[in-house]
Amino acid sequence: MLEIDHLGKKMNGIDLIKDFSLTVRKREIVSIVGESGSGKTTFIRVLNQLDVPDEGQIRLDNDVLFTSHESDKKANKKIGLVFQDFQLFPNLTVKENCTLSPILNKDLSKKEAELKADELLKKLAIDDKQAVYPKELSGGQKQRVAIARALMLEPQILCLDEPTSALDHETANRFGELLISIIKNDVGVIMITHDLRFAETFSDRIVSSRQFLNKS
């Protein structure tokens, strides 16, 4: 269970997030909705330690992952992120994108990492593209590769930044079903989205970004 406790983050002296707390359980999809500039992306960046929080504590199963001044070195692997623009590595094939981190960090041998990537890519129905480079993929395919890359590290929480922004209605629905199958492996999902219909259909809970500043 992820516990975000009294989180605070200022940008240019202005509070974007103040005294915000949230709990995300395993097998739960939480959507965060709200207008542009309301701190949604900042929130997800803080969760993934791309920005440092000013206040508060992030815990996972009662272990402190990080605060404003300290951080567990393995925190990055426990919370995964799929960027809005995916940020696949253009010089690496789909499979290499997936295996890079586990191999470089010696979490898995090359063979183990490749087997795991095979399995994940198959599950995400993109195994036929494992030898191609990202520029040859469609938006939806890139997204699935980005998800596979994040899942390779077996995160307990998967964050998704505007996952349906590049998808048509039908592909978005398929993606929602994919999310439901992903959380069955004891993963919790935090999703930032503008797509209220999608959030209502596929989330267990919807949180408004107005709550970042404790507004109702």
Next chain:
Amino acid sequence: MLWSALPSIIGGLELTLKLFGLVLVVSLPLGLVVAVVKVYGPKFLQRLITLYIYVMRGTPLLLQLMFVFFGLPYIGVTLDRFPAAVFAFVLNYAAYFAEIFRGGMVGVPTGQFEALKVLGISHFKGYRKVIFPQVLKTTLPSIGNEVLALVKDTSLVYILGLGEVLRAGQIAANRYASLIPFIFVGALYLIVTGVISYLLNKIEKQYQI
């Protein structure tokens, strides 16, 4: 006539190629290191490198050659003609390569660095496997231009009295009062730059993913 001038022209070509090879092998990695320090290094080193690049790009290479060979002895550093030429060329070309690499580095989207961080990949490993190949891909055409310019710039070492290929051709042209040695030397330059262009194209294609 050409036959009798041939050994000196070929000797000149050897010197040209030796200078070219040495300068390239040293200045390319040095340029990369300079670029890394300029982008990621401490502020005072960044300022120092900015000044170094400004001086190297803002003054003629010919002047730099003269300064290294004729000027440095005044402060007690005396170099032979060839090492002096290599030193001046390396300093000059490393500055140009550094600017090219720096441009490539700042052109890599911030999101790529963030993706590496989110995946728990260290700066060094991430740079080696992800960032540098992207930098190389975008900078290869500019590096290619500089490499070809280097071949031709080597002719400037005549100022130090080194017998590179153009100087050898000029001596032959003066001796025989003929333009043929010049035409021959021009053809040699075209062959050398042609081979280098071919190799550069092959390398570029390898990186065009």
